Amino acid sequence: MVRVAVYGASGYTGLELLRLLARHPDTRVTALVTRQDEAPHVDEVHPALRGRFDLRLENLSPEQVAERADAVFACLPHAASAEVCRPLLDAGLKVVDLSADYRLTDRAVYERWYNITHPDPDRLGRTPYGLPELFRDQLRGADLVANPGCYPTATILGLAPLLEAGLISTEGITIDAKSGVTGAGRNPKPHLHFPEANENCSAYGVGAHRHMPEIDQVLTGVAGGPVEVVFTPHLVPMDRGELCTCYAAPVGDATTEQLQDCLRARYEGEPFVHVVPNPPGTKDVAYTNNCCVYAARVRGRVVVISVIDNLIKGASGAAVQNFNLMHGLEETTALA
Template identity: 60%
Template sequence: MTRVAILGGTGYTALELIRILLRHPDVQITAVTSRSETGHIGVVHPSLLGRLDLKLENLSPAQLRDRADVVFGCLPHVASMEVVPQLLDVGLKVIDLSADYRLNDAAVYEQWYGHAHTDTGRLQSTVYGLPELFADRIPGQQLIANPGCYTSTSILALAPLLAGRLIEPIGIIIDAKSGVSGAGRTPKLNTLFAEANENFTAYSVGNHRHTPEIEQVLTTASGQKVEVIFTPHLVPMDRGIFATIYATPTKVVDQKSLLEQIRSFYAGKPFVRVTDQIPTTKAVSGTNYCDITARVVRGKVVVMAVLDNLIKGASGVAVQNFNLVCGYPEETALIC
């Protein structure tokens, strides 16, 4: 039985983590922390009433060490890098859901996040936790950088075709849409009901923070420099990501050869489903699946991918990483 603590327990990703871990046969949730909230977890997350009898606490790294073996960090960027080194120093394993350890260049982090990184020594060595690409590097690691939701969708869609040299690595256009929960639980003007309902808009055009993450991971995975134009959109639904991606083929290709390459690349990977039909966000809602398909349109390759931003885009892949780190079967608690 592995004892688990969740750092930053008030948000959507923490709630989804708890829901998944409650059905994990080898996990005991021993602590849920918060700096801003107190009281029973069921008050902050009413769906957990009668399911988890814990109070939100503000615990030190030493106190967490006495209660847990693994910590899931659900803190925002900057806040995470302040506490992760302390957790590692007391011997805890950490699955970090923030962006603080995803980029391996401190200068790039500062450029896109507007804050100097304070734990630069770990950036080059931290494993990026996308099991479909890096499962062999994850077991036994002390720190895993959990990927973002837009990034997971885009990387999973493009990696097979870039690795197979079927598309050009420069000039890729990613047109992605996310449900409102992707912005987190903290109230913001653009995610208020009266603003988001019956509305559809792009945001952070040309400067979204996931751009360097997508380029870095795809460059590593394919062995060639990748450049993308990434444009996110907010759609009035609770959850889900739909990415439509446009690329130039390196040779004459057809739909069959594209799908064969993607299927072959993800053979044996339980959470990627390659479909003949156009995927939908409803088909993956509440699951840890990413559904992908591809088409050829007027000489261009069009790849479409969907996932649940709170599960496969956050908490579900975090549990995948946890399972691999701790030696449990990768699918544990994630297929039900």
């Protein structure tokens, strides 16, 4: 039985993570950590969890957490997460970090995009990227895993097999992405208020979204040559879900069926990635750890559509999937 602590348990990601851990047979949640001085019972913060955990959210030091737990899920903002992860890792705990702090391999790239000095730079480039479908062998037994961003998860799973197979060009990839408002977190912000978000669709982070270098980095590794995408996210008036439509130039004369066959071959046997015969929608994956992908040849271009639940496959579900691999457990535990 693995004793688990959760940092940032008060947010939407923390809620979904606790829902999954509540049914995980090989874990026992022993600490919920907050940066606030108050210590509310988890029932007060997440009424949906009433009766599942008799725990309070506490402002604990890393040393206190290390006494109570063997493993940690860090659901914290960038920089704050690495500040916590560093002493926990030094104390011998295993950590799944859901922030961006260990995803990028280049310190200069991180500091340019996040405009902050990295708190734990020595681990950059040595931390496996937590996308099991591409990097499973690196995740088994790891002490630290960088959980991917939600947009990179959907995008990379859709594009990576076609780049690996040389069916699409590394140049000119455009990503049109849409996500529900939970992707922006639980803290109130003016543009997330109901009168602002309802019946509205808006682009944000145009040319400056921090997931862009993460997508570039992973796809560059997959393709074996430089990839720079144009990535534009949009906020849509729904609670959860994410749909990414990617456009790429084909290499050769691959048909829709050949593109689909490439995806099917790459993901054969994968428990959570499903190649579907028609363009998928967000409801097809809601409340699951699944990703549905579809590809087509349209007027001389390749169109790839990928959907996930941003809170599960895009965050907490992927974190549990990685946790299972880190601890030698069945990968689908608590997720299937």
